[in-house]
Amino acid sequence: MTLPKSPAVPKNIVCLWFDTDAEEAARFYTATFPDSAMGEVFHAPADYPSGKAGDVLTVTFTVAGIPCLGLNGGPMFRHSEAFSFQIATDDQAETDRLWNAIVDNGGQASACGWCRDKWGLSWQITPRTLTDALAKGGEEAQRAFAAMMEMGKIDVATIDAARRG
Structure with a gap:
């Protein structure tokens, strides 16, 4: 049956x-x-x-x-960074809202757009401007990547400035 x-x-x-x-x-x-x-x-x-x-x-x-x-x-x-949700954001306001919701609810900030919620699950809050820059390759990608490496939460204006050189 x-x-x-x-x-x-x-x-x-x-x-x-x-x-x-x-x-x-x-x-x-x-x-x-x-x-x-x-x-x-x-x-x-x-x-x-x-x-x-x-x-x-x-x-x-x-x-x-x-x-x-x-x-x-x-x-x-337990959860580990080996699994994470990557959430694409369209602007700084959305990036801030999602990042802050996780971190301010007992979570923990990390580096390069990563944070962990209070249950231990990892999240990558990633503005599209960053992934677009990395997809371009070349010097634009290098500049955006270098800027990202200095960040916790991604700053869209800083990534956009790095993209322009």
Whole structure:
């Protein structure tokens, strides 16, 4: 017998492991990033190693158009910079809004447009002017790259000035 496929879970989905707060993280991401939405919250049908029956086990959500599943799996696995979301921004206001939302909500600033949220997930808040400069190659890319290497949050005006030389 073949069971029907759940309409709530896409065929391919990014699974993000959390200790116990996948739902809180999903609600933050969907409130912060455009093209995002909450999906379903699933509760554990029985006790499991890191929790008990009735606890939130998984939550489906979309963040910036990418389908995700948040799994409350316990403390044994942590996020690392080996996985990050790269969010393209159109201007300084959008860059500031997203960067500040992450950092000001218990996150941590890093270098070159990277930051980490309070759950340990890494984000690259990357203005399109920077990726456009890098795609051009040559001296323009070198200047923009050198300017970026001096930054935490990307400063669009500084990248634009570096692009012009």
